[in-house]
Amino acid sequence: MSTSSSAASSSSSSIPRRDASPVRRTRGAAVRPSVIESHGVCSYPDLIDDRTTVTTLLPFLLLAAAAGALFVEAALLRRRxxxxxxxxxxxxxxxxxxxxxxxxxxxxxxxxxxxxxxxxxxxxxxxxxxxxxxxxxxxxxxxxxxxxxxxxxxxxxxxxxxxxxxxxxxxxxxxxxxxxxxxxxxxxxxxxxxxxxxxxxxxxxxxxxxxxxxxxxxxxxxxxxxxxxxxxxxxxxxxxxxxxxxxxxxxxxxxxxxxxxxxxxxxxxxxxxxxxxxxxxxxxxxxxxLRRLHRATGGSTSLFIDVFEANDVESTAERFAAERRSAPYRSVTIILNTRHDRPVRTADFVRWILTLGTEVRSVVLSGTHSAAAERMLRSGRCRAFVVRCEPDEWSEVRGEAVPVGGERMIVGVGNIAGAGHRWRSVFSGGPA
Missing domain, CATH: 3.40.1190.10 (Mur-like, catalytic domain)
Structure with missing residues (x-):
């Protein structure tokens, strides 16, 4: 009897008492986990409270809401x-x-x-x-x-x-x-x-x-x-x-x-x-x-041809040739507006200008790639008068770039972005 009693006592003492179970704290709240007896080892299940669940699911909920909004927007756009x-x-x-x-x-x-x-x-x-x-x-x-x-x-x-x-x-x-x-x-x-x-x-x-x-x-x-x-x-x-x-x-x-x-x-x-x-x-x-602006100044006729938006040489050359056939002006000035993020375009326009030879009296360079354009023109032995000039400086170089008297043609080419719009304002706001 004493032996069995001792064994029972020993067996009961090996099982942890409920009051003695460890306390696990989750975000400030005391939680007493359940005890699972398995081969004499206690295991504790993962504890997930409501806030953890929402945090985990929030990205998926937002993604679902965005997908729903896109679906509705697509349906409305198709209807429109x-x-x-x-x-x-x-x-x-x-x-x-x-x-x-x-x-x-x-x-x-x-x-x-x-x-x-x-x-x-x-x-x-x-x-x-x-x-x-x-x-x-x-x-x-x-x-x-x-x-x-x-x-x-x-x-x-x-x-x-x-x-x-x-x-x-x-x-x-x-x-x-x-x-x-x-x-x-x-x-x-x-x-x-x-x-x-x-x-x-x-x-x-x-x-x-x-x-x-x-x-x-x-x-x-x-x-x-x-x-x-x-x-x-x-x-x-x-x-x-x-x-x-x-x-x-x-x-x-x-x-x-x-x-x-x-x-x-x-x-x-x-x-x-x-x-x-x-x-x-x-x-x-x-x-x-009517974007081409005819202006009479002191007995001379000035024609400004706006080809800034024709960003490629082929379209520009086509327009230039047509204007030369319809009005063979004696003096031609080309304003080349450049962009540093379009270096290939700058090189293409410089090559085209060089092919015109003595047909062009002067070349005015503006924009963020004008220094490179000037080097290309000079290395190509351009015979025209070449000057770097921005629209607000036009009055200072106009006398050198465009001769006084006679018939004059000024052609804006290259890029409308940047100084192109300001060049338009120069010629629409007063005589060239």
Whole structure:
């Protein structure tokens, strides 16, 4: 008896008493864990209070809320886009903004309630009344800017929206077009620019620009030289290409003739005949032409030709040659506005200026890459008078750069960004 009693006593003493169990504190609250007997060892389960659970799940809850908001926003955007019967997406290397304005003017003259958005250096939204409002950017351009324009167009009850493609990267071009679901696409031309994004070869540039083409859409183009390659690229994407003819009634400016032809063809593809849209298009083209400012000063005629927005040499040379044919001015001054982040463009324009030889009397260099441009011109033995000058210094060098008397042509080229707008103000605000 004593032996069994002793064993029982020994056995009972090996089991911890409830009152003697250790106390575990969790965030200030005393918690006494349950005791689990397993081979004489006590194990303690993990303790999770409500606050720990919420903290753990919070990122997932926020992610789910964001996904839900995006789903709702996408559904609303699709509905707004569907409320716009005519949707025209304008892409290409050069002339996009002009073509957007021409198409908009043409549709309005046909009685269509039309809004538009151009990108360029100054992104602008044109309402149903034709009132332009600058879109303010806080940081780099973002594709959401296009979605905001579409929301505004739907809210105004527009019957047509003409939107300029704002993206360079092919994937973003495709994203724009996928959301816009254009009824007509425009590809103005394929030129050599933005090689770091568009590619080094013509085939790479074609692939980049046609990434915005959606299946089943009609694509209108003014490109002539690469027409066969464009036909093949557009056909691969399940679309149809239409070549726009030049409009011969637009004077000698080939670029204007081509842009007017593109606008007429795009409106026709959208279902509006040329006779209804052409009056508005021609009126807008005339406003574009008036950017060239004729001024009479002391018996001499000065003509300022604004080609700052044509960032590539091919478009600039085409416009320059057309102006020289229509008005063979004796003295030519070229203002080259440069950008340090576009060194290839600077070199291209310098090479073009050197090919003009004695046709150019003086070259005025401005912008953040002007020192490099000056070195290139001098190393290329440029015969023209070369001077570095910003717009606010023009009055100091004008006498040397532009001779007094006779007929004078001043051509602004290179880049509109930076000093380009200020050069415009110089020549629109007073005599050259």
């Amino acid at each position: 886009v569907s409320s716009l019967p005519v949707r025209i997406h304008v892409n290409g290397t050069r002339g996009k903004s002009s073509v957007v304005r021409y198409i908009t003017a043409g549709l309005r003259s046909a009685g269509i309630r039309t809004v538009s958005k151009v990108t360029g250096v100054v992104p602008t939204y044109s309402s149903l009344t034709g009132e332009d409002s600058v879109i303010r950017r806080f940081g780099p351009a973002r594709v959401q800017e296009q979605f905001m324009a579409l929301r505004r167009a739907a809210a105004e009850g527009a019957g047509a929206a003409v939107i300029e493609c704002m993206s360079l990267q092919p994937e973003y071009q495709e994203l724009e077009a996928r959301w816009l679901r254009p009824t007509v696409s425009v590809l103005t031309n394929v030129r050599d620019d933005h090689r770091e994004v568009m590619g080094e070869t013509e085939q790479e540039r074609i692939r980049s620009l046609t990434s915005a083409v959606q299946p089943g859409v009609t694509v209108v183009t003014g490109e002539e030289r690469l027409l066969d390659a464009l036909h093949a690229a557009v056909r691969v994407r399940g679309a149809r290409l239409v070549s726009a003819p030049l409009h011969n009634g637009a004077g000698t400016d080939t670029a204007a003739q081509r842009n007017i032809g593109i606008a007429v063809a795009a409106c026709s593809a959208a279902g509006f005949p040329a006779e209804k849209v052409l009056p508005g298009i021609l009126q807008e083209a005339e406003r574009d032409r």
